[in-house]
Amino acid sequence: MKQIEADPKANRSAFADGPRLLGDIGATHARLALQTAPGEFKAVRVLQCDDFTGIVPLLRSYLADHGDISLNHGALALANPVHGDFIRMTNRDWQFSTDEVRRELGLHTLLVVNDFTALAMAIPGFKAEDLMQVGGGAPAQNSVIGVLGPGTGLGCSGVIPTTDGFVTLGSEGGHTNFAPADEREYAILQYAWQTWPHVSNERLISGPGMEIIYRALARRNGLNVRDLTSQQIIAGAMKDKNELCIEVLECFCAMLGGAAANLAVTLGSFGGIFIGGGIVPRMGEWFRESPFRTRFEAKGRFSSYLAEIPTYVITAPNPAFYGVATILSEHLRGRTGANTLMERVQSLKSELTPAEQRVAQLVIEQPRLVLNEPIADIARLAEVSQPTVIRFCRSLGFQGLADFKLKFASSLTGAIPVRHSQVRVSDSTHDLSAKVIDNTVSAILKFRDQMDVHSLDRAIELLSRAKKVEFYAMGNSRVVALDGQHKFFRFRIPTAAYGDSHLFKLAAELLKPGDVVIAISNSGKLPELLEAVESARNAGADVIAITSSQSPLAKKATVCLAVDHSEDSSTFLSMISRILQLLLIDVLSVGISLDAQNAELVLEHKANGVVQESRRLQISHLDN
DSSP states (O other), X not given: OOOOOOOTTSOOSOOTTOOEEEEEEOSSEEEEEEEEETTEEEEEEEEEGGGOSSHHHHHHHHHGGGTTSOOOXXXXXXXXXXXXXXXXXXXXXXXXXXXXXXXXXXXXXXXXXXXXXHHHHHXXXXXXXXXXXXXXXXXXXXXXXXXXXXXXXXXEEEEEEETTEEEEOOOOGGGSBXXXXXXXXXXHHHHHHTTOSSOBHHHHSSHHHHHHHHHHHHHHTTOOXXXXXXXXXXXXXXXXOOHHHHHHHHHHHHHHHHHXXXXXXXXXXXXXXXXXXXXXXXXXXXXXXSTHHHXXXXXXXXXXXXXXXXXXXXXXXXXXXXXXXXXXXXXXXXXXXXXXXXXXXXXXXXXXXXXXXXXXXXXXXXHHHHHHSOHHHHHHHHTSOHXXXXXXXXXXXXXXXXHHHHHHHHHHHOSSOOSOOOOOTTOOHHHHHHHHHHHHHHHHHHHHHHOOHHHHHHHHHHHHTOSEEEEEEOGGGHHHXXXXXXXXXXXXXXXXXXXXXXXXXXXXXXXXXXXXXXXXXSSSOOHHHHHHXXXXXXXXXEEEEEEOTTSHHHHHSSEEEEOOOOOOTTTSOOHHHHHHXXXXXXXXXXXXXXXXXXXXXXXXXXXXXXXXXXXXXXXXXXXX
């Protein structure tokens, strides 16, 4: 995991590709910012989600104040499970396709991750001033960390150390069953049961949950009170010293302590339990004296076990920004256009922390030494710690030092060709043969490592249910379209291929919803093709573009399968790009085939179930 440091000596210049849009979007508030350099977040705004009908109007409202800024990349932390492209929010009536939002905003990259996965990613980079410790205990080195946070819901995650960094958990642990610890909490549970047959921790240990606790305790105490929001309850306890509000807060904090203890023993969180979310930080110092820590340690035979585990409140402003920025940065680093690993180190050096830059400089100046020496010697020569060497490797997208050395050795020795060499007129037959083959192998390996699996999943899903598929391509890409047409016929999908601009423009106007166009272009800039694609979208059809990720065609498509290989097409035909396009057609074909086989298995399973049920009914009839 990349640790983001606020070092004054760090490179604070703007990113080469412009600022990045970051967001932390909950059910109630949306926090948005522009990241202009590592650890620097500008134009931070907090918007009310109730003021917007969806995520696109919300983002457009924020970006309206920054119309003069060109944005290419963005990442959002969302208070919701994130699986695949389509997202339906749990605590808000919003649903959207990540790829459609990306196209609406004109971005090249848009990542959406769970908000507590982002928060967990930020934790290893926090400093002492970013935290408030509650109770005793001390963190054990290289130990699991737990993360819990009540807000509109109850977020939950974990950070697991590995030999070369950290892995975060995408957890929905907030939906585990609530377990009362005393008669009062049992009365609250009984009150909640009147509304829900299943009461999770999130139902009670959250902002809306605090309001339920307030109403339940008011009834239990025989009080006739008006409903209060969670903010009013906190203010009533801390400012007005209202007895009922104080009891609610004490009960809430005790429940949170119990949930935190359960998380700690489940994960073995000797690295500590960290409390985030929007509610607890508002309690400030009051939380230190609350029943939270007492309940946390009240674990019977395991009380001494939990007493050793520290608990912290995250007090850093907008902490999820650090995590989501790290996730975006690592994603973009994996897509760098450098042809060799050495070039990649050089191009990314300015984005690294000062300590990691010293490791990068050692790699650039003494590559063979880095390749042959153990981690202890590399750290000593770079004047950094061994964990910094590991973080350097992970910042470049590798699992650790061993993985980095393996790829670096290939780059230096040429065992796996990684440098592209342009074929020249003066080359001998032997030289041009070696260059063509080496360049192709290198490009395929790089293409494999940078492939966007989510976009492929979305494309296969569209094609698997397509009523009709049409291929639009001109010039050198026509052979790819013909190859796709021949393959897709085998799946009994009505398929056509058009290589004439007048024909595919006319064909596009006849499309209907449920139809799919596969548009193939190296440049993605052909006016005729763009016009046809726009007609297809207006007709309700989906468009899969096989083209450069930053082209106009990519922005008009439903899904872009990026081929970002650059070639000197002014002198030679685009050889490698054509091969990569053909590979994408093969990947789509295999994906559709597997999807069809899965559908057949489901139908066969259902048919077997019908047969078995019929036999059971026959036997039952005979018995009667």
